[in-house]
Amino acid sequence: MLSQSVVIIGGGILGLAVAERLSRVGHVVTLLEKEQTWAAHQTGHNSGVIHAGPYYAPGSLKARMCAAGNRSMVEFAQEHGIAHSVPGKLIVAVDDEEIPRLMILAERAVANGVPSRLIGADEAREYEPHVSAVRALRVESTGIIDYPAVTRKLAELATIHGADLLTGAKVERILADHEGVRVLHSRGEVRADLLINCAGLHADRIAALAGVEPEVRIVPFRGEYYELKAERRDLVNGLIYPVPDPELPFLGVHLTRMIDGTVHAGPNAVLALAREGYDWGTVNLRDTIDALGYPGFLRMARNNLGTGAAEVVRSLSQRVFARSLARLVPELGTADIVRAGAGVRAQAIRRDGSLADDFVIQSAPRQVHVLNAPSPAATSALEIAASIATVAGLSSHPLAY
Structure with missing residues (x-):
């Protein structure tokens, strides 16, 4: 297969998995990340779980890629000495x-x-x-892992294979024609045969910059975490999850013993007022107007008013949050938890108000846009990367890790 030049946008686990895979088979890869570090957003703020896949509709992309990703992610961690465990x-x-x-x-x-x-x-x-x-x-087969460490290793391997990885490179303009793409960014510009968009929280906007009408809109939902106090960590040995609401893509507030021995509790799910809004005080007017003015969000919100209100109350009240945990472990109370970090999920919503419940990968001439890759995307990152390579015509067979 002839070598091609590829520009990838997004330095989370998925973008770097694609960069590592394509550079390994000889393609000329440039990756652009607007932040100064890898895994700055979704990858670096998730619960660190290697999912097994019992939740997803049989035959869906999530079901197939999660099952395969569970195996390949563990194998990758074993090969490269990345901290992980499989407690079930x-x-x-x-x-x-x-x-x-x-x-x-x-x-x-x-x-x-x-x-x-x-x-x-x-x-x-x-x-x-x-x-x-x-x-x-x-x-x-459910496990836990250090996903930022996985991302850093993928960046290291991609660099060894010759990829050019740029941080602090915010995409400003994309020009596409039948010959390829030209991406202007804050550090210069890059020309390539193919564009692959792995921009996560901003994936729909990158698609629009490239002249593609995205089939979904990204609406940010913040997931807030608590942590059990050190003296109460012995109440949880591994991972404890509730039975989720089948109408929603969220798995519910759960308890996870992390790689470092801490026990995280959460996340809830509330509308974030910014695509990078990790607390109530962070507000981006453009992001908020985009969400509240989108017909798909308004339809979704009307259909889930009760659930949404309950999530806001749980966000604002530590007592209510603790009550949710006590359903799983009755000995837990308000005094046993302290606030920890938060993450923002890039939830894709269609104009009819339905939540995209599977990975969404939209193609255009010389372009591939990953428009919906929430959990279990980190688990499935190596498999999604392989699929993107195939969709883009850059790989004809799977590669072992």
């Missing part, structure tokens, strides 16, 4: 009303090839002695 997790039904939804998850897990089994309350407490559960789904 419990998805718990705390009352009988949640059992039917738990059974649906169990069926999806089987369909998606996820190593898992339904267990009773007594066995659930063998894994998590303090958990509240009438039944649970034990998912064996």
